[in-house]
Every structure is written in C-alpha cells, then in structure tokens.
Amino acid sequence: MFRHLPNSRLLPIGKHGAFNSDDIVNNYFFDSINLNGILSVFKPSLRITNPFVYNLHTKLWSAYCKSHPISFGSEGAQRNASKRHILSVLGKIGHGGTLDPMAQGIVVVGLGSGTKKLGTLLQGPKVQMFEMLTSIVLYGNHEIGRRLQDVVRKFIGHNILQVPPKYSLFISYRPRFSALRVNGTRACDLMRRGIEIPDLDARPVTINSISIVNVDPPFITLSVDCMGGTYIRSLVRDISAELGTFGMLTFLERTRIGPFHIQDSIRDLSIFEHDLEAVRKISEQGALLLDEYIYSRQHTNVTI
Incomplete structure (x- = not known):
C-alpha cells in the first residue's frame, strides 16, 4: 500500500499503517539529482585527499536532504541512510590524483559519470x-x-x-x-x-x-x-x-x-552543502573543459 507525498515518489506505508523515517530509508529509492561532471577544488594542507573528497560527498548528501525535507524525514534518518541509497541519489565521487597530506592546492573531483574521465589526469x-x-x-x-x-x-x-x-x-x-x-x-x-x-x-x-x-x-x-x-x-x-x-x-x-588552474578552484566548500544547482553547473563546465583539453592534446600528438 502506497501514498503520494509532494515532490516525492510513492512512499511505502509502515507496518501499522503509518510510515516513519526508517521506512523511507530502508525501502525508498530517491530521485537521482544527476550530478555528472568535473570540479577543481582547493585542498588545504594537513588534509588527506581521500577523506577530504568523501567529505564533499557527505556535504552533497546533506544538501540533498535539506532540499527534500518531506521526502527524507529526520536527521537521524539522514545519518542512517545506507551507502546504496546515497549512491543512488548522488552517484559516485572520485579524484584525479592524490595530493600530499602536507601540501595544498588543486584536487580534481569527479562526480557521477565524470569519474570515468579522471584517469586521463593521473599521468598527465x-x-x-x-x-x-x-x-x-x-x-x-x-x-x-x-x-x-x-x-x-x-x-x-x-x-x-x-x-x-x-x-x-x-x-x-x-x-x-x-x-x-x-x-x-x-x-x-x-x-x-x-x-x-x-x-x-x-x-x-x-x-x-x-x-x-x-x-x-x-x-x-x-x-x-x-x-x-x-x-x-x-x-x-x-x-x-x-x-x-x-x-x-x-x-x-x-x-x-591538466586544464585546471588554482585560481579557478573552489575554496568555499559551503557551496556543496547549500547550492546543488551551482555544483551541477560548475561540474558540467569542468567536464566540457576537460573534454576540450583531451581532444586538443590528442590532435596535436601530445601525451595527455
């Protein structure tokens, strides 16, 4: 038995005729927000690359939950969401090369299908x-x-x-x-x-x-x-x-x-928590920039 709620898909009703946040977390697949692209992010020193990047994923998840309050209940339900649910909404996240923990500077982050393009940066x-x-x-x-x-x-x-x-x-x-x-x-x-x-x-x-x-x-x-x-x-x-x-x-x-310069990198990470649409636009522009870069180097016989 299902019911409709605004801005959501069909939600399952709980065991006793009413639903709660745990029912939603365990049984409900949320609409993907289709983040697919490339971002250039500034990593401060004394931060390890992998946790730094996955923290961005956490921020994006928090932003999604804030923008879908009816679809996703309490903060406890947000924390209890499985990795499978989070990936079904946000897609994958990855980076184009580890930066020394003591170093600062550019980390190129891939979202969704953008992660497939990161390999071109590793040896470039x-x-x-x-x-x-x-x-x-x-x-x-x-x-x-x-x-x-x-x-x-x-x-x-x-x-x-x-x-x-x-x-x-x-x-x-x-x-x-x-x-x-x-x-x-x-x-x-x-x-x-x-x-x-x-x-x-x-x-x-x-x-x-x-x-x-x-x-x-x-x-x-x-x-x-x-x-x-x-x-x-x-x-x-x-x-x-x-x-x-x-x-x-x-x-x-x-x-x-590659084509990404430090002056164009994202430094204010609050954008990941508060503006999904801005993240989407920037990542799409980054993907286009990387595609153009790869194309130009391939057609000038330069190793990427």
Missing part, C-alpha cells in the same frame, strides 16, 4: 610550486622525520641557476614519505610509526620544465611542470645534491593539473 602534466630549505637533511626528506645531519654550509647562490636545464627525463628514487604501499601499508604511515623500511625502487620520471620563483638563502622556491609519478621530495633531494648541499621540502602547492 601538473605544475607544482615548492620551497626547499638547503643545508639540512632529514630522514626521508620530510620535515617531521628523524634528524640525521645538520650541516651548515656556505650557500652558493649562482649554482641554482645551473640546475633547471639538467632535468628532463631522469631516474628518481621515490621518497620513503610517500603514498606508495609497502606490504599493504602506505610508506608514509610506516615512517610516522617509526618502522624502518627499505629504499623504494627508482623509476624514470619526466620534468617538462623547472623555473626559479625566488632565491632567499637558505630557501629556494621553484615551480616545476612535470608528468604524473614525479615526487617533489625526491626532486628536492636531487637538486640539493647538484648544489653540493642537503635539503628538505618546506612547502608544496599544486597550482595546475
């Missing part, structure tokens, strides 16, 4: 700006690592000018502080627990260009245009070796990935 070009501190080496090239040496050397400023042209395709040893898994656990998590791990394998990476942003000894700020798989901590170590010194990463910001 990215621009990252980073600051390195020379004359200090820390275990794993990470500032929260264990100090091995603290060697103060005279900084030779002009040497940095000789570094950028040397890098195009080169072999890089991946840092121990990375998202790569060792026996099923991320290397960075093992390092933070104080568990020793062996050096990770080296592999070739492509650096399209490196430009000098600022030199303020002992700090050097660089911007690198690189392909997927480039670890900036490893690059810091290699550049420091070229300078005859030691170094560590002190700041990292992803400023571009």
